[in-house]
Amino acid sequence: MNLLGYLEEDITIKKPLNLKQVAAQLGVSTATVSNAFNRPDQLSASLRDRILKESAELGYFGPNLAARSLRRGESGVIGVMLADSLSYSFSDPVANQLLQGIAEVLVDKQKQLLLLSSGVVSAQQSSAESLPDGFVLYGALAGNAFNQILRTGKPVVTVDFESSGTASVNIDNEQGAFTIANHALAKQQHPEVAVLGLRLIDAGRVCRLTAPDITTHSGEISRSRLAGYFRAAQGLHCSISPERIWHIPVNSPAQAEIAAREALTSLPRPTTLLCMSDVIALAAIRVAQSLGISVPSELQVTGFDDIPEAARSTPALTTVCQQSLEKGRVAAQMLLEGNPTTSITLETRLVVRDSCL
Amino acid sequence: MNLLGYLEEDITIKKPLNLKQVAAQLGVSTATVSNAFNRPDQLSASLRDRILKESAELGYFGPNLAARSLRRGESGVIGVMLADSLSYSFSDPVANQLLQGIAEVLVDKQKQLLLLSSGVVSAQQSSAESLPDGFVLYGALAGNAFNQILRTGKPVVTVDFESSGTASVNIDNEQGAFTIANHALAKQQHPEVAVLGLRLIDAGRVCRLTAPDITTHSGEISRSRLAGYFRAAQGLHCSISPERIWHIPVNSPAQAEIAAREALTSLPRPTTLLCMSDVIALAAIRVAQSLGISVPSELQVTGFDDIPEAARSTPALTTVCQQSLEKGRVAAQMLLEGNPTTSITLETRLVVRDSCL
């Protein structure tokens, strides 16, 4: 093989065909090839079939996405931006269910999914957010990422947080928390309540709250849930003091176990553990078992989320279903069907299983 | 507001700024703005800072991705293509761990993640696979999707399957299965073995195998695991007949429970259940518990994968760690660091916990 031959082959491998070359090969105009891929009505079915078939044989599988979206102003890609880091999100069952719901709709509507995490975008020199035709934003985004996306002027649906002017999908966290706390506390005479809370304050370690922490606002969702717990407790004339509320910085089993162990070895020992996520609650059940504390007879545990694992554990977890999967579906549908403007609040549902009867 | 005003405003909202407009606003040339974003060495630091700052204030956050990648021939996007449907993959703990590992590396290297599922691509008229600079392919892809990606000539790393000429990350499924089967069977006198297999044949329902199924090859991975089980059994002079092998079409708890129930109510009742995934094994443990069969004293259960939930269940699951997270990391690193050509086989590790001592 000579140098020229080598170069030719190299080019063949490196550069995919483009529409112009295909048109030349097939002996038709570029317009016709383009129409074959984009506007079936502009040519005869037989010609279209021939072009599609033969171009596939040549190794051309459709117009280059960058060029096409540059020209058309749309890409067929939907961006999903996650407040937490990407790799963490894949380990979080709630985020996974949301993504699952979104993916269902996108596949159905033939859209591609570009995953963005708020950290990367702001650091990036080229704006990946210029490509997608629309966005699902999950959770309160760090810093300017949110504004950056809004300024694109593209349709946006936010999930689990709201911002005036954009469509959103939410649940009533306060109400869900109230309902389950009420369920847990109503039937006990003198419940000893502890709360295992998620992201209540701005601290990187597991710790108890202090009185001033109660009035400070930090994470919206957690604060709503805490408010729901308080409302239920007050209605039943029992109280939850700050030092019986634990802050857990990340929704991970490891952190949750630390907090659960602290709570369950503190005195007086809690008889009820209100947990702000299922991951936390499941960890609490494991810790209780390892300490020889029987659930639910000696300790009632409640969760929040209703992740799949909640139904599988023993004892099965009593929790609040927040329909994460449906959230994802609804968000994606709103995004893809017309101009999204409305805000939707999905129902939460008390799911009574064995950990708190 | 008059019609013209309305239109102007509409345009302002709809069309994001472009580099040319920004250059005009700032009173510099397009080349300079472009250089500010792409080639810091081409202008003074102070000018660059001014441009970056002021263009952000104008609402310009960096060059349009479609235009940039059209021009440069690269996009900064990595495509991950999953053999299974996207929404299913998000529910599968193994796929999630792989994605987590990939995401770690991509975030670190400032790459974006485009998720493709093999179903969508082939049906799509525009080729989304033209955008990414490289691909991680997970699992044996349906139909032409694989070839379509290879023909792009872009770097590819395959995970959990091999194809000559492309780099790959794999584990030794046969060896892993052999090791755990050997562990499970070696210490019993006359073990009654049943296998709960994943995707062994081409059938959509849970069912037992028949003799001819044993020789037919279908899913590569499952077949390797089955071969490992057989090798271990033969070495210990015990046998596994086809009607003691169940086929489960999807790695879901629901399907697995059906198979487990069949297996555990069949006679003679198995004393050892070799399961081809942790999801299946965990389902088997739950079914055993519901039938009053004690694990591990009356029934030994082994899994495969070592998903996070395996360590958390009671009894904790004895399984084979296949390092899914590391697989993802390695695959992404291979893809991003130079021309990937090598094939790597990651170690599997027997993890003895309580379900099979």
Add this chain to the structure above:
DNA sequence: TTGTAAGCGTTATCAT
């Protein structure tokens, strides 16, 4: 039905 050509927003080259 087909061919032609403008232009989408960017980068890179070249001369200035």
Add this chain to the structure above:
DNA sequence: ATGATAACGCTTACAA
């Protein structure tokens, strides 16, 4: 450091 300009691959209005 700048200005002008040619691509990158495609879509589409328009003319034939």
